[in-house]
Amino acid sequence: MKEEWLIDALATASESKIVMLVIDGLGGLPHALTGMTELESAKTPVMDELAASSTCGLIHPILPGITPGSGPAHLALFGYDPLVYDIGRGVLSALGIGMELKPDDVAARINFCTVENGVITDRRAGRISTEKNAELCSLIKENVKVDGLDFELRPEKEHRAALVLKGKGLSDKLTDSDPQRTGMPPLTVHPEDPHDREALATAELVNAFIRGVAELLANQHPANMILARGFSKYPSLRSMQERYKLKPAAIATYPMYKGLAKLVGMAVLPTGESFGEQVDTLEQYWNEYDFFYIHYKKTDSRGEDGDFEGKVRAIEEVDSSLKRILRLQPEVIAVTGDHSTPALLRSHSWHPNPLILRSQYESPDEVRSFSERECRKGGLGIFNAKYLMNLLMASAGRLEKYGA
Amino acid sequence: MKEEWLIDALATASESKIVMLVIDGLGGLPHALTGMTELESAKTPVMDELAASSTCGLIHPILPGITPGSGPAHLALFGYDPLVYDIGRGVLSALGIGMELKPDDVAARINFCTVENGVITDRRAGRISTEKNAELCSLIKENVKVDGLDFELRPEKEHRAALVLKGKGLSDKLTDSDPQRTGMPPLTVHPEDPHDREALATAELVNAFIRGVAELLANQHPANMILARGFSKYPSLRSMQERYKLKPAAIATYPMYKGLAKLVGMAVLPTGESFGEQVDTLEQYWNEYDFFYIHYKKTDSRGEDGDFEGKVRAIEEVDSSLKRILRLQPEVIAVTGDHSTPALLRSHSWHPNPLILRSQYESPDEVRSFSERECRKGGLGIFNAKYLMNLLMASAGRLEKYGA
Numbered sequence: 001m002k003e004e005w006l007i008d009a010l011a012t013a014s015e016s017k018i019v020m021l022v023i024d025g026l027g028g029l030p031h032a033l034t035g036m037t038e039l040e041s042a043k044t045p046v047m048d049e050l051a052a053s054s055t056c057g058l059i060h061p062i063l064p065g066i067t068p069g070s071g072p073a074h075l076a077l078f079g080y081d082p083l084v085y086d087i088g089r090g091v092l093s094a095l096g097i098g099m100e101l102k103p104d105d106v107a108a109r110i111n112f113c114t115v116e117n118g119v120i121t122d123r124r125a126g127r128i129s130t131e132k133n134a135e136l137c138s139l140i141k142e143n144v145k146v147d148g149l150d151f152e153l154r155p156e157k158e159h160r161a162a163l164v165l166k167g168k169g170l171s172d173k174l175t176d177s178d179p180q181r182t183g184m185p186p187l188t189v190h191p192e193d194p195h196d197r198e199a200l201a202t203a204e205l206v207n208a209f210i211r212g213v214a215e216l217l218a219n220q221h222p223a224n225m226i227l228a229r230g231f232s233k234y235p236s237l238r239s240m241q242e243r244y245k246l247k248p249a250a251i252a253t254y255p256m257y258k259g260l261a262k263l264v265g266m267a268v269l270p271t272g273e274s275f276g277e278q279v280d281t282l283e284q285y286w287n288e289y290d291f292f293y294i295h296y297k298k299t300d301s302r303g304e305d306g307d308f309e310g311k312v313r314a315i316e317e318v319d320s321s322l323k324r325i326l327r328l329q330p331e332v333i334a335v336t337g338d339h340s341t342p343a344l345l346r347s348h349s350w351h352p353n354p355l356i357l358r359s360q361y362e363s364p365d366e367v368r369s370f371s372e373r374e375c376r377k378g379g380l381g382i383f384n385a386k387y388l389m390n391l392l393m394a395s396a397g398r399l400e401k402y403g404a
Numbered sequence: 405m406k407e408e409w410l411i412d413a414l415a416t417a418s419e420s421k422i423v424m425l426v427i428d429g430l431g432g433l434p435h436a437l438t439g440m441t442e443l444e445s446a447k448t449p450v451m452d453e454l455a456a457s458s459t460c461g462l463i464h465p466i467l468p469g470i471t472p473g474s475g476p477a478h479l480a481l482f483g484y485d486p487l488v489y490d491i492g493r494g495v496l497s498a499l500g501i502g503m504e505l506k507p508d509d510v511a512a513r514i515n516f517c518t519v520e521n522g523v524i525t526d527r528r529a530g531r532i533s534t535e536k537n538a539e540l541c542s543l544i545k546e547n548v549k550v551d552g553l554d555f556e557l558r559p560e561k562e563h564r565a566a567l568v569l570k571g572k573g574l575s576d577k578l579t580d581s582d583p584q585r586t587g588m589p590p591l592t593v594h595p596e597d598p599h600d601r602e603a604l605a606t607a608e609l610v611n612a613f614i615r616g617v618a619e620l621l622a623n624q625h626p627a628n629m630i631l632a633r634g635f636s637k638y639p640s641l642r643s644m645q646e647r648y649k650l651k652p653a654a655i656a657t658y659p660m661y662k663g664l665a666k667l668v669g670m671a672v673l674p675t676g677e678s679f680g681e682q683v684d685t686l687e688q689y690w691n692e693y694d695f696f697y698i699h700y701k702k703t704d705s706r707g708e709d710g711d712f713e714g715k716v717r718a719i720e721e722v723d724s725s726l727k728r729i730l731r732l733q734p735e736v737i738a739v740t741g742d743h744s745t746p747a748l749l750r751s752h753s754w755h756p757n758p759l760i761l762r763s764q765y766e767s768p769d770e771v772r773s774f775s776e777r778e779c780r781k782g783g784l785g786i787f788n789a790k791y792l793m794n795l796l797m798a799s800a801g802r803l804e805k806y807g808a
Contacts, residue, residue: 030767037767062806064787065794066410069807082807083405092808109808345765348805350798373783376769382785 004081006402007390008238013245016331016396018291019282020388022077023318024070024257025300025341027353027372031308038299038308038343039354040371042315046322047335047356047370054358056367057380059388060350061339067350073338074260078240078293079389087263088172088232093162095259097154101164101234106172106202109230110153110161112136112223113186115214120182124159125223136223137161144212149205163228165206171199177210178227186210186227206231239265240291244393249285251278252295261293279321286328294325300348303341311343332359332395334388335370352382359395408485410806411794412642417649420735420800422695423686424792426481427722428474428661429704429745431757431776435712442703442712442747443758444775446719450726451739451760451774458762460771461784463792464754465743471754474500477742478664482644482697483793491667492576492636497566499663501558505568505638510576510606513634514557514565516540516627517590519618524586528563529627540627541565548616553609567632569610575603581614582631590614590631610635643669644695648797653689655682656699665697683725690732698729704752707745715747736763736800738792739774756786763799 001009028038061068062082071092072082090107101107112133114122128136133155140153150166173192189206191199210226217224240248242265250261250268258268267289271281275296282292296318302310325333337353354375365379376382380391393399405413432442465472466486475496476486494511505511516537518526532540537559544557554570577596583589593610595603614630621628644652646669654665654672662672671693675685679700686696700722706714729737741757758779769783780786784795797803 029765058785063407063410063794064784064791065796065798065803066414067798067803067805069805072807083407083410086405087807089808096808342765349765350795350803351765372767373769376781376783376785382787 004084007079007393007399008243010400010402011244011393012398012400014396014398016290016398018246018392018396019294019325019330019333020077020292020392021294021296021318021325021333021335022074023296023299023315023335023337025303025339025348026315026337027340027342027349027351028303028311029342029344029351037372038303038311039315040373041308042312042319044315044319044370046319046326048368050322050326050335050358051356051367051370051374053364054356055362055365055380056357056375056378057355058352058372058375058378058382059336059355059385060352060382061385063384065350067348068339069348070256070338071260073385074257075264076385077336077338077388078264079243079386080237080264081386085235085237087235089230090162090172090232091234092256093156093160093230094164095263096256097156097162098255098259099152099154099162099164102166103234103236104168104170106165106170106231106233108163108165108228108232110163111178111227112159112161113225113227114222115186115225118185120179120184120186120225120227122222123178123180123182123227127158128223130155130157132223133159133161136217136220140213140216143216144209146205146208146212149209151209159223165202169198169201171196171202172231172233173199174203174206174231176229176231178229186225189228235263237264241265244291244389244398246291246398247289248291248293249289250293250295251281252293253278254295254297257295257297266293275317276321279324282325283328299337300341303343304346306343306346308343331397332357332392334392336388355380355388357391357395361395408488411483411797411803412647414804414806415648415797416802416804418800418802420694420802422650422796422800423698423729423734423737424481424696424796425698425700425722425729425737425739426478427700427703427719427739427741429707429743429752430719430741431744431746431753431755432707432715433746433748433755441776442707442715443719444777446716446723448719448723448774450723450730452772454726454730454739454762455760455771455774455778457768458760459766459769459784460761460779460782461759462756462776462779462782462786463740463759463789464756464786465789467788469754471752472743473752474660474742475664477789478661479668480789481740481742481792482668483648483790484641484668485790489639489641491639493634494566494576494636495638496660497560497564497634498568499667500660501560501566502659502663503556503558503566503568506570507638507640508572508574510569510574510635510637512567512569512632512636514567515582515631516563516565517629517631518626519590519629522589524583524588524590524629524631526626527582527584527586527631531562532627534559534561536627537563537565540621540624544617544620547620548613550609550612550616553613555613563627569606573602573605575600575606576635576637577603578607578610578635580633580635582633590629593632639667641668645669648695648793648802650695650802651693652695652697653693654697654699655685656697657682658699658701661699661701670697679721680725683728686729687732703741704745707747708750710747710750712747736761736796738796740792759784759792761795761799765799
């Protein structure tokens with residue numbers, strides 16, 4: 001039996017409810033002055049009490065030393081092996097800004113770039129503003145016409161955009177036009193297999209589109225060209241409902257996480273911007289679903305800004321409404337992060353995330369408060385995030401015995 | 405994506421330097437009188453201070469309960485899955501005594517043995533002395549001639565020797581002549597596949613060689629025959645330079661470790677016999693490489709001798725020069741063993757090895773000194789050695805994010 005199919009084979013229905021609270025970028029590193037991480041610095045009486053009465057541990061997002069993007073990190077939390085299910089860069093970009101993808105659509109990640117005398121001199125076009133980006137996307141949308149190609153192009157942040165090619169018979173088996181370095185011309189897009197006729201036809205459409213953009217932007221500066229990479233279609237994953245016999249729902253505020261939740265078959269519930277409003281939504285839909293994924297974004301954003309204090313306050317915002325979740329008395333609740341985002345690093349990192357797992361079938365350990373260091377003493381030890389769903393399902397009485 | 409390719413896909417160049425100090429056979433077991441292991445008994449102020457200001461852990465050489473030889477143990481430390489990359493016994497024997505292997509050469513491990521009335525009565529010929537072994541090797545080298553076969557034969561310790569067959573068109577797809585038991589005749593060497601013509605031809609050469617040896621030694625006693633096993637060619641591994649974008653160098657005193665380092669593409673630096681001289685070499689070449697593997701052998705040798713006190717003193721020798729390594733201020737330093745060699749067992753063992761990992765991106769844990777027991781409290785937990793390179797690379801800022 002393949003490891004990732006175990007849970008599918010053993011899942012059984014039950015009335016129990018599971019809450020997975022993902023505090024994005026939760027894990028941190030010590031502040032130079034205090035020697036305490038963001039989580040250690042935050043006042044979190046509710047999390048501390050919960051940690052003291054639960055089993056705790058640390059989880060590697062992927063494997064020791066591997067820093068994940070949001071896609072693989074969340075797939076792992078949802079019990080999908082992130083090395084098996086590889087979601088294309090284009091699809092993640094499109095999901096990240098809330099673009100809808102049909103099964104035949106092909107998405108690509110776009111960079112606006114600068115080309116001089118035929119060679120790329122800046123792969124990010126001086127990091128143009130998001131406003132300028134939006135303006136260029138509209139200009140392209142209105143003016144670039146390629147016979148047989150319908151497309152959407154929408155801005156992400158700064159120089160980044162997402163392209164979605166629409167239509168029938170399109171292929172995503174295409175090479176990148178982005179050579180990932182300067183000093184050379186943008187590459188022509190080719191089919192991965194030269195005998196693949198669908199890919200050949202799609203590559204011709206893409207190359208015609210890129211030529212059209214180049215002509216249109218010829219007199220712009222610094223953004224006078226685009227680079228495309230990560231051509232990909234929306235992957236077809238078995239849903240959490242099929243795999244785990246759960247009725248899952250997501251309460252998230254950012255498009256990327258709503259998109260990832262949809263990818264594994266969750267209902268995406270309408271909610272507000274603050275964590276308090278997310279908990280309102282949880283209360284409102286409590287009787288309609290039995291698995292709730294709640295995603296809190298600000299911790300990651302403040303970490304990426306290098307804003308230690310901001311991340312501390314964001315953690316405290318979660319703590320202030322956590323009691324309301326506990327009052328709903330889920331049979332199982334997990335509180336953790338998808339990856340670390342230490343303010344010190346201003347980026348995602350590989351460090352394992354603290355985890356609280358509370359259920360009536362877990363016994364309290366020596367952990368007395370919620371932090372990276374305390375959770376090292378936890379009863380669950382250190383393990384890879386992809387096993388978390390096994391533990392949640394087991395604690396919820398939703399997994400049968402393996403073998404006799 | 406296969407787990408072992410992750411690091412290849414994510415590795416990125418950087419200016420940072422990594423030192424991996426491998427204290428061979430470091431881990432031990434408690435002395436009956438004191439209840440303390442060799443490492444706990446040794447006075448190691450520098451290691452203790454380093455451990456207290458670093459993140460620590462324990463590493464399984466291969467998997468829980470598996471005792472490794474030097475080959476797989478080191479491959480794991482270098483980030484090559486030891487269950488994927490299987491290096492032949494013959495090649496390891498040849499590397500161990502510093503024999504050079506060309507891509508077409510075939511190496512085999514040889515035992516001198518005793519044959520009486522056609523059956524093996526002692527697979528080790530009464531463990532003849534290494535001197536006698538050397539004398540027999542010379543005798544064979546001078547007298548045994550097989551048309552179309554050039555060979556080298558060199559003594560290892562006691563009854564062990566390494567045979568290297570030289571030439572073009574040789575195959576290593578051969579069965580052993582060593583039946584691994586007494587009471588039966590030495591086996592004829594066969595091709596693994598009877599239709600493999602290269603292997604068939606090589607087997608004939610090998611059998612002719614063995615017959616020649618048998619005739620030559622017929623009147624010797626107890627070593628009157630040889631047994632051959634582990635026919636193998638020098639494996640072609642992707643180098644650490646290709647895989648990790650590192651410029652790696654090895655500072656080792658024993659041929660086996662120099663050979664293993666060469667196998668993964670390290671430069672092998674000339675050095676002296678003492679640990680102090682090895683550190684001299686490190687200082688001398690500091691600016692020329694960015695990854696240094698330093699191998700210290702005596703701890704393992706004393707452990708295999710059952711010399712508890714000797715192993716304690718060997719550990720102290722390392723500690724006395726460790727400060728000089730730290731003064732070079734590598735961005736990342738790891739101090740660990742390739743496997744345990746408890747003096748109590750007089751052999752390699754499966755026990756996990758203590759590990760210190762120091763970098764600016766790891767936060768100190770509750771470990772206060774360097775020992776097997778203290779490192780159990782370490783922030784890195786217990787993990788398999790094959791993941792160590794992931795952590796070193798991540799801490800050195802040399803790994804990109806996985807996925808978006």
